[in-house]
Amino acid sequence: MRIDLTDTTASKVNKALVQGRRAIGTPAVGMVLTMVIVTDEENAYDAIKAAEEASHEHPSRTLVVIKRHARNLRDRTRSHLDAEVRVGSEAGTGETVVLRMYGEVSEHADSVVLPLLLPDAPVVVWWPVDAPDNPAKDPLGALAQRRITDLYAVEHPMEVLQARVRSYAPGDTDLAWTRLTLWRSMLAAALDQARVPVISAAVEAEADNPAAELLARWLEARLDVRVDRVVTDGPVITAVRLGTANGEIVIDRPEGPLATLTLPGQPPRSLALKVRPTSELIAEELRRLDADEMYAIALRGEATKETPVHV
Incomplete structure (x- = not known):
């Protein structure tokens, strides 16, 4: 009506x-x-x-x-x-x-x-x-x-x-931060599996992508390493690479809804990593209405040494 x-x-x-x-x-x-x-x-x-x-x-x-x-x-x-x-x-x-x-x-x-x-x-x-x-x-x-x-x-x-x-x-x-939820969840899960310190990192994305910058700041704050910003043709974020003494942890999504996760010593496997519509992003934000401390950390790039990565 x-x-x-x-x-x-x-x-x-x-x-x-x-x-x-x-x-x-x-x-x-x-x-x-x-x-x-x-x-x-x-x-x-x-x-x-x-x-x-x-x-x-x-x-x-x-x-x-x-x-x-x-x-x-x-x-x-x-x-x-x-x-x-x-x-x-x-x-x-x-x-x-x-x-x-x-x-x-x-x-x-x-x-x-x-x-x-x-x-x-x-x-x-x-x-x-x-x-x-x-x-x-x-x-x-x-x-x-x-x-x-x-x-x-x-x-x-x-x-x-x-x-x-x-x-x-x-x-x-x-919402640039909300778009990172799947990326952050997968990176946290990959680090839990690898259980090795990260000594280098890079985020690959199209130029001036705000979500990529927030992701890089979040990784710097949580891992206490410098994160390189690598410009690609996109679209949006195309890959995250985390260097360890045992080899690279890589999540690669050059295009489409599927990404490839590679862990040292393990065969690559596919992961669903779609670009979500705005309605899903808004619904996620409405699930909790308290202050988003992780967003504040990523926004400011605040270092938190020896703190486990979580989303």
């Missing part, structure tokens, strides 16, 4: 949510969190689709904040809110509210969002594009326990990565 509201208020949106749930025969709210998506019109469709797919694992109220640019003088001087309320099959397993803000109201999006948050439930804010320089100090980010950005969506990811180091606060994370 879909309800369109023009020149509305947060109070009327709340009433429409209640009306919609009653109309489809499910008045009880069984959602576990509020997801706030801050995006533009161009990227809204893909972000909403990813959030709705993730809601099958984490039923949530999704609030989509779209700040519309003024098309004429009247729009610049007139402040108003349009909303689109979706419940039932239109919104995955939760509720979706698309909030289009015009004029001055777009400068105070937090005052619109605050009354629409689920009571006594965690809040997650996700910026698919155009994240603020300091997510934790952003008015919307300040409402959240978890703040999700994406270095893949910026023009100069390495510069923004350094800015993230300076602005990091507990609760921040980035």
